[in-house]
Amino acid sequence: xxxxxxxxxxxxxxxxxxxxxxxxxxxxxxxxxxxxxxxxxxxxxxxxxxxxxxxxxxxxxxxxxxxxxxxxxxxxxxxxxxxxxxxxxxxxxxxxxxxxxxxxxxxxxxxxxxxxxxxxxxxxxxxxxxxxxxxxxxxxxxxxxxxxxxxxxxxxxx
Amino acid sequence: xxxxxxxxxxxxxxxxxxxxxxxxxxxxxxxxxxxxxxxxxxxxxxxxxxxxxxxxxxxxxxxxxxxxxxxxxxxxxxxxxxxxxxxxxxxxxxxxxxxxxxxxxxxxxxxxxxxxxxxxxxxxxxxxxxxxxxxxxxxxxxxxxxxxxxxxxxxxxx
Amino acid sequence: xxxxxxxxxxxxxxxxxxxxxxxxxxxxxxxxxxxxxxxxxxxxxxxxxxxxxxxxxxxxxxxxxxxxxxxxxxxxxxxxxxxxxxxxxxxxxxxxxxxxxxxxxxxxxxxxxxxxxxxxxxxxxxxxxxxxxxxxxxxxxxxxxxxxxxxxxxxxxx
Amino acid sequence: xxxxxxxxxxxxxxxxxxxxxxxxxxxxxxxxxxxxxxxxxxxxxxxxxxxxxxxxxxxxxxxxxxxxxxxxxxxxxxxxxxxxxxxxxxxxxxxxxxxxxxxxxxxxxxxxxxxxxxxxxxxxxxxxxxxxxxxxxxxxxxxxxxxxxxxxxxxxxx
Numbered sequence: 001x002x003x004x005x006x007x008x009x010x011x012x013x014x015x016x017x018x019x020x021x022x023x024x025x026x027x028x029x030x031x032x033x034x035x036x037x038x039x040x041x042x043x044x045x046x047x048x049x050x051x052x053x054x055x056x057x058x059x060x061x062x063x064x065x066x067x068x069x070x071x072x073x074x075x076x077x078x079x080x081x082x083x084x085x086x087x088x089x090x091x092x093x094x095x096x097x098x099x100x101x102x103x104x105x106x107x108x109x110x111x112x113x114x115x116x117x118x119x120x121x122x123x124x125x126x127x128x129x130x131x132x133x134x135x136x137x138x139x140x141x142x143x144x145x146x147x148x149x150x151x152x153x154x155x156x157x158x
Numbered sequence: 159x160x161x162x163x164x165x166x167x168x169x170x171x172x173x174x175x176x177x178x179x180x181x182x183x184x185x186x187x188x189x190x191x192x193x194x195x196x197x198x199x200x201x202x203x204x205x206x207x208x209x210x211x212x213x214x215x216x217x218x219x220x221x222x223x224x225x226x227x228x229x230x231x232x233x234x235x236x237x238x239x240x241x242x243x244x245x246x247x248x249x250x251x252x253x254x255x256x257x258x259x260x261x262x263x264x265x266x267x268x269x270x271x272x273x274x275x276x277x278x279x280x281x282x283x284x285x286x287x288x289x290x291x292x293x294x295x296x297x298x299x300x301x302x303x304x305x306x307x308x309x310x311x312x313x314x315x316x
Numbered sequence: 317x318x319x320x321x322x323x324x325x326x327x328x329x330x331x332x333x334x335x336x337x338x339x340x341x342x343x344x345x346x347x348x349x350x351x352x353x354x355x356x357x358x359x360x361x362x363x364x365x366x367x368x369x370x371x372x373x374x375x376x377x378x379x380x381x382x383x384x385x386x387x388x389x390x391x392x393x394x395x396x397x398x399x400x401x402x403x404x405x406x407x408x409x410x411x412x413x414x415x416x417x418x419x420x421x422x423x424x425x426x427x428x429x430x431x432x433x434x435x436x437x438x439x440x441x442x443x444x445x446x447x448x449x450x451x452x453x454x455x456x457x458x459x460x461x462x463x464x465x466x467x468x469x470x471x472x473x474x
Numbered sequence: 475x476x477x478x479x480x481x482x483x484x485x486x487x488x489x490x491x492x493x494x495x496x497x498x499x500x501x502x503x504x505x506x507x508x509x510x511x512x513x514x515x516x517x518x519x520x521x522x523x524x525x526x527x528x529x530x531x532x533x534x535x536x537x538x539x540x541x542x543x544x545x546x547x548x549x550x551x552x553x554x555x556x557x558x559x560x561x562x563x564x565x566x567x568x569x570x571x572x573x574x575x576x577x578x579x580x581x582x583x584x585x586x587x588x589x590x591x592x593x594x595x596x597x598x599x600x601x602x603x604x605x606x607x608x609x610x611x612x613x614x615x616x617x618x619x620x621x622x623x624x625x626x627x628x629x630x631x632x
Contacts, residue, residue, distance in 0.1 A: 003235050035235070060235065066251055066275060066400070077161050077193065077218065079237070079252040082275075083399035084382070085590065089560050089583075090248075093224055094237040105606075109563075109586035116559065116579035117224060117240075132579075224558070241557035242540070243432065247402050247425075263432035263448075267405075270425035274401065288424075319551050351551065376551065382567055382591060393477050393509065393534065395553070395568040398591075406564075409540055410553040433540060433556075 003035045003058070006146055007095020007119075009110045010044025010103040018102040019047045021124055024139040025099065026051020026059075034146065035060060037094050039087070040071040040078060044101045049074030062091050089113040097149045099142050100133070102126050120149040161193045161216070164304055165253020165277075167268045168202025168261040176260040177205045179282055182297040183257065184209020184217075192304065193218060195252050197245070198229040198236060202259045207232030220249050247271040255307045257300050258291070260284050278307040319351045319374070322462055323411020323435075325426045326360025326419040334418040337440055338363035339370075340455040341415065346373020350462065353378065353410050355403070356387040356394060360417045365390030378407050405429040413465045415458050416449070418442050436465040477509045477532070480620055481569025481593075483584045484518025484577040492576040495598055496521035497528075498613040499573065504531020508620065511536065511568050513561070514545040514552060518575045523548030536565050563587040571623045573616050574607070576600050594623040 006029055010022060022044045029036055030052035038045045040061020049059040053074045061075035066082040081087040085106055092098060092114035100107055100123035107127060114121045115132045122145040128135035136142045164187055168180060180202045187194055188210035196203045198219020207217040211232045219233035224240040239245040243264055250256055250272035258265055258281035265285060272279045273290045280303040286293035294300045322345055326338060338360045345352055346368035354361045356377020365375040369390045377391035382398040397403040401422055408414055408430035416423055416439035423443060430437045431448045438444075438461040444451035452458045480503055484496060496518045503510055504526035512519045514535020523533040527548045535549035540556040555561040559580055566572055566588035574581055574597035581601060588595045589606045596619040602609035610616045 005235070005237075037237070060237075062237070068252075068254075077163070077235070079163075079195070079218075079220070079248065081248045081402075082251050083247075083402045085587070086397075086399045086402070086560055086563050089241075090237065090239045093240050094226075096226075105586045105590035108604075109583045109590065112579045112583035112586055113559070116583065130582075239560075241560045243429070244402055244405050244555075244557045244560070263428045266446075267425045267428035267432065270421045270428055271401070274421035274425065290421075321551070321553075353553070376553075378553070384568075384570075393479070393551070395479075395511070395534075395536070395564065397564045398567050399563075405557075406553065406555045409556050410542075412542075 004033065004150060005037045005060070005095050006034045007091050007098045007110075007114070008036055008038050008044065008048040008101065009091060009098060009107050010101035011107060012039075012041050012043040012045070014043035014047060014102060018044060018125065021139055022047035022101045023051035025101070025142055026053075026057065027055050028139055028143040029146065030055045030057020032143070032147070037062065037091060039063070039091055040075045042072060044103065046072040046074060048101075062087055062094070085109065092119060093117055095119065096153055097146045098122075099136075099146065100124070100127055120145070122146075162191065162308060163195045163218070163253050164192045165249050165256045165268075165272070166194055166196050166202065166206040166259065167249060167256060167265050168259035169265060170197075170199050170201040170203070172201035172205060172260060176202060176283065179297055180205035180259045181209035183259070183300055184211075184215065185213050186297055186301040187304065188213045188215020190301070190305070195220065195249060197221070197249055198233045200230060202261065204230040204232060206259075220245055220252070243267065250277060251275055253277060254311055255304045256280075257294075257304065258282070258285055278303070320349065320466060321353045321376070321411050322350045323407050323414045323426075323430070324352055324354050324360065324364040324417065325407060325414060325423050326417035327423060328355075328357050328359040328361070330359035330363060330418060334360060334441065335363045337455055338417045339367035341417070341458055342367020342369075342373065343371050344455055344459040345462065346371045348459070348463070351376060353407060355379070355407055356391045358388060360419065362388040362390060364417075365392075378403055378410070401425065408435060409433055411435060412469055413462045414438075415452075415462065416440070416443055436461070478507065478624060479511045479534070479569050480508045481565050481572045481584075481588070482510055482512050482518065482522040482575065483565060483572060483581050484575035485581060486513075486515050486517040486519070488517035488521060488576060492518060492599065493521045495613055496575045497525035499575070499616055500525020500527075500531065501529050502613055502617040503620065504529045506617070506621070509534060511565060513537070513565055514549045516546060518577065520546040520548060522575075523550075536561055536568070559583065566593060567591055569593060570627055571620045572596075573610075573620065574598070574601055594619070
């Protein structure tokens with residue numbers, strides 16, 4: 001009965017190219033019925049939630065603070081942790097598949113935790129050189145990565 | 159755009175009276191459009207999710223472990239934290255209102271964190287004697303407590 | 317080789333009676349070679365560390381924030397968690413025995429986690445009515461509680 | 475009054491070269507009066523604590539589990555978190571300077587959190603290519619990195 005969660009991670013500050021990438025990725029993931037889990041903030045987190053909302057998708061934001069109103073306006077379900085960036089691991093573990101778009105050290109911590117837990121990770125930009133990460137160059141490639149890995153997950157459960 | 163989250167907390171082992179209470183509470187909360195957030199496990203967590211599912215409601219489980227398949231079968235959205243019962247605070251903070259049904263020390267930690275953060279808390283059984291907790295004796299009373307407190311929250315935001 | 321840790325918990329604001337209790341407790345515990353672990357802040361946390369320091373004892377503070385300089389001046393070893401009061405569980409688990417002095421909901425969360433993990437807990441004031449907590453009325457009684465429980469721990473390991 | 479903490483991070487499995495590096499680093503750091511904070515486990519964590527103990531130094535282990543007896547035998551002060559590898563951030567934040575020796579994704583998460591918090595980080599092996607990390611090739615070089623950065627920290631406080 002569990003919904004299909006995809007973690008989308010990236011910087012709280014995003015350049016226009018990254019923002020567009022994440023927004024379009026949000027469209028694609030929502031169109032295919034995936035629910036997005038992210039950090040609930042600005043930048044890439046806003047972009048991917050915005051894209052998903054524009055096509056009627058579902059979004060979950062897991063915030064570092066205690067105030068639900070800190071979430072970006074496109075987060076449908078706001079969870080607050082009050083534990084700062086220690087919450088990064090929860091995002092990585094909760095996504096069955098993880099997509100990174102740009103990002104700095106917070107994103108790197110999320111990639112590290114995802115790989116440690118055996119989650120499939122793809123990345124556009126910054127961290128696509130990390131061993132174990134699959135580089136992607138377009139939202140379509142990222143979507144294809146998500147699809148393929150969910151086929152593996154579904155096969156395992158049947 | 160945020161969904162209205164109610165945290166329902168209680169023991170992983172529930173006696174029949176507590177289980178019925180939580181299941182009926184799940185019916186009522188879902189009927190009124192609240193989304194339930196809980197620890198995702200057995201006992202009270204299962205009962206309240208089951209009740210909500212039976213009337214088509216939404217449920218979120220925030221698990222202590224890393225394995226999504228540890229969630230009870232009535233959890234719609236499974237988040238995994240890998241941080242043991244340190245995740246209790248996340249449940250308490252994420253609910254705008256908190257309802258406790260029975261429970262032992264884990265539940266007590268959740269009540270403590272909820273009260274520390276200023277969340278309204280009502281309880282049936284065990285911990286209804288804690289200063290700051292409103293005792294309730296039926297699922298209807300618990301529902302009324304939730305409704306009243308959301309009226310306060312909504313008023314604050316208008 | 318592990319040092320003997322006693323967790324001392326209580327409010328960041330302490331009245332003079334509580335402050336004196338915690339400071340004298342710090343004397344006693346340090347005199348007997350216990351190391352104190354606490355939240356590293358003001359009030360009871362300061363008092364117990366101060367008492368321990370006055371007789372050359374060791375103190376550890378586990379802070380909610382990220383800045384080591386937020387510790388009170390009597391904390392010898394400062395650990396920073398950046399996870400707010402989610403760090404409370406670490407204090408409770410790290411003490412082999414737990415002593416509560418007054419305190420509000422943060423202290424209650426620590427008592428709950430300590431009891432959940434099977435740690436022996438005694439309390440002066442506020443929370444000494446919680447089922448499973450041993451009430452104590454003087455620093456000497458608290459010290460005797462600590463001693464007795466460490467005898468049990470030592471016996472288990474021999 | 476705060477002791478000078480250096481975080482030493484690395485894999486739970488270490489090859490002989492890494493183990494020797496960490497053990498010798500432990501000697502050097504302890505000789506100069508630094509206290510070592512680490513994850514308290516096997517591999518690099520054991521090696522650095524062992525080296526420090528051999529020359530009478532102080533060591534702190536911050537464990538992922540709840541059982542103090544899981545620490546390696548060279549950990550003097552055992553803290554238990556019960557939060558799995560979410561505890562990694564605490565290690566990184568608590569060290570004023572961070573030294574990585576080899577390691578896999580857990581170590582990468584620690585490096586990421588250290589850099590995010592502005593902690594100086596040097597690394598031997600695996601992750602020395604991460605932007606912001608200073609590569610070191612010998613325990614002496616790592617010691618020199620620690621010394622230099624503490625001079626900066628001390629200058630800031632005078």
